[in-house]
Amino acid sequence: MTLRLHDTATRETRDFVPLTPGRAGIYVCGLTVQSEPHVGHVRSAVNFDVLRRWLTATGHEVDFIRNVTDIDDKILAKSAEQGVHWYALAAAMKRELDAALASINVLPPTYEPGATGHVPEIVELIEQLVARGHAYAAEDGSGDVYFDVRSWPSYGELTRQRVEDMEPAGDADPRGKRDPRDFALWKGHKSETEPATAAWPSPWGPGRPGWHIECSAMAGKYLGPAFDIHGGGVDLRFPHHENEQAQSRAAGRPFASYWLHNAWITTAGEKMSKSLGNSMLIPSVLERVRGIELRYYIVAAHYRSHVEFSFEALEEAAKAFRRIEDFLDRAGVSAVASEVPAAFAAAMDDDLGTPAAVAVVHDLVRQGNSALSTGDSAAAGIAAQVRAMLGVLGLDPADPAWAGRGSDDRLTEVVDALVRGLLEERTAAREAKDWVRADAIRDRIKAAGVEVEDTPAGPKWSV
RNA sequence: GGUGGGUUGGCCGAGAGGCGAGGCAACGGACUGCAAAUCCGUCUACACGGGUUCAAAUCCCGUACCCACCUCCA
Structure with missing residues (x-):
């Protein structure tokens, strides 16, 4: 059986046929590092991490590129508000993101390029588009460069929309645009409002990359003009991915063969970004459940299903996962089978059917x-x-990636020594059939937050 | 206005013409000094109204409600 993936460009679930047999090139849109990561952000990372692991497990050599947008309007606005350098904010948020992803065992990408490090590639791509007649420098002297939507007849093909039907961006400043739907490839520097560090030289004057162009440039650089899979959240389909594809194809690059989009996690029916209090940020969520349990919660839902986040559901998932863990504990440390059961493989091959898996x-x-x-x-x-x-x-409790998270080994030893003494007393009481005393000891231990279970191999404690 | 997705048992969450996904909770039983854990069993659901079919949660038509995107978004 071969892997089938749901390609949102064709709305079909079809066989995954890599451009080069045995290899897979994946580009995933990462985050704009402008605020702390929340549950919704890490879902995307987990979903594509599972894709990557499954491709690897089925014998593919995977090139996994996930970008980080480290300069954009929001970063500039927020850093100005906070009175810090934009690059300081971006770097700090990048560290938060790395920590959050590590805490749920998301493998680091093969490479994680940032927009600011790829200005020459971006400029080169824009020059190609200008030369081919698909982009133009704004006539208002702003230094902006726009993609000419009307020059590219298949614009809208990814999301099956016709340019005429698109809601014109009423609020957007038309500036030097030929059509309100044209989008910025390059943003001219605004010396009166933006710091000098947020500008790079270009043939159109100093400025910075537009949002969409970085992904086209970086995907092209690391994965080549044509590659296998492009992923991201559903919200990115339009305009971001539509624009990426238009730019790349207009520059003569075939771009992605398959488009995968993960659905949202919402709270009370609302996008997280709207309703977000601090409680959905990863560090606070990890005060309620362990990273491995959060990951289980995400993996247990299909990546294309909308998930309504709640702490009740999260805690229920944590319980379900503990059942799996308890079994592994009871079975003792084991080997890892070289093959996965056929039913599991079939579920994964069916568009990453993690719920069935x-x-x-x-x-x-x-x-x-x-x-x-x-x-x-x-x-x-x-x-x-x-x-x-x-x-x-990515959920093996014995994976060293989880080590050191949740429990401190030295502390465990100390507690074990203390609890063991009490358990020995209790065992003696039980042997004397002094149930009152035995239960009193168990209650005392429980009051300290430690559960005792009697097993054929003797009493066992857990927190 | 355009585009895409959804509504499943007490709850979470799969499935996409026949054969009860799975988990959580609850209840009954086994095991246990009592528990816990574990096992066995019970709870037969698919928004609504029509239709197609031997057979519909699944296909078709209609209705209601919800969500996302339409140039800041995972």
């Missing part, structure tokens, strides 16, 4: 628990398969 994990967990309770030796093999599946989803 997670259901397969749970089926195996139940079988494994059953084997453990009857002393069946199959349990170890099942645990190895479970670990293999979790690995693909």
Whole structure:
């Protein structure tokens, strides 16, 4: 069976056929580093991380490029408000993003280019577009350069919209545009309002890149004129991805073969960016659940399904994940199977059907628990398969990526030593059938937040 | 106005013509000194109104409501 992906450009789920067999080039639009990352932001990263891991697991060599927009209107506006350098704000937010992604085990991209480091490539691409008659310098002397939407007949093809039907940007300043729908490739420097550091030299005078052009330039540089998969959030389909494709194709580059878009996470029906309090920011969410549990929550929903975020649902997901973890604990440290079960592979091949894939994990967990309770030796093999599946989803609790998060090893040793003494007393009481005393000890430990379970192998404690 | 998506059991969340995804919660049973964990079982749902079909949550027509995008957005 081969991987099938839902291509939002054609609205079809079709076989993934890489341009070069055994290789996959993926470009994902990352974040504009202008504020702290929230749950919605990391969903996109997790979704495409799962795609990457599955392609890798099925024998592809993956080139995974995720950009970071480190200069734009918002960064400039926010930094001005806060009285800091724009690059200081961008760098600080980039560190927050890195920390958030690391906390949920999102693999670092093969390379993570930023717009500010690719001005020459951007300028070169704009020059190509001007030379081909698809872009023009603004006639108002602003130093802006615009893409000429009317010069590119297939503009709108990605989102199946006709230029005439598009709502003209009423609020936008038409400046030197030939058509209100033309968009900026290059933004001339505004020396009276913008810092001098936010400008780079260009044939059209000092300025900075427009938002869309950076992705075309960087995808082209690292993945070539044609590459396999372009990803991002649904909101980026238009205008961002439409414009990226128009720019790239107008410059003679075939661009992406498949377009993948992840759906939103909302709160109370609203976009997170609108309703956002601090509680949806990653550090606060991680005060409620562990990173691996947050990741499970994201992975358990299909990437194209809208998710209504709630802490109740998140905590429920955490419980479901602990069931998987508990099984692995009970089964003991195991190997990782080299192959994933066929039902799991089939689910993943079907447009990354992680919900069905997670259901397969749970089926195996139940079988494994059953084997453990009857002393069946199959349990170890099942645990190895479970670990293999979790690995693909980035959810293997034994992955060193999770180490050091959630529990401190030295502290665990200290607690273990203290609790063990009490448990020995309790065991003695139980052997003497002194249930009152045994339960009193268990209650005392519980009052400190430690649960005790009696297992055939003796008492076990957990926080 | 244009474009795309949605409405599934107490809850979360899959599925896309027949064969009950999975989890959480609840209830019953097994196990246990009692628990916990685990296992077995129970709870038979698809917004509404028509239609097609031997068979519809799934296809078609209509209606209602919700969400996203239309140049800041993951």
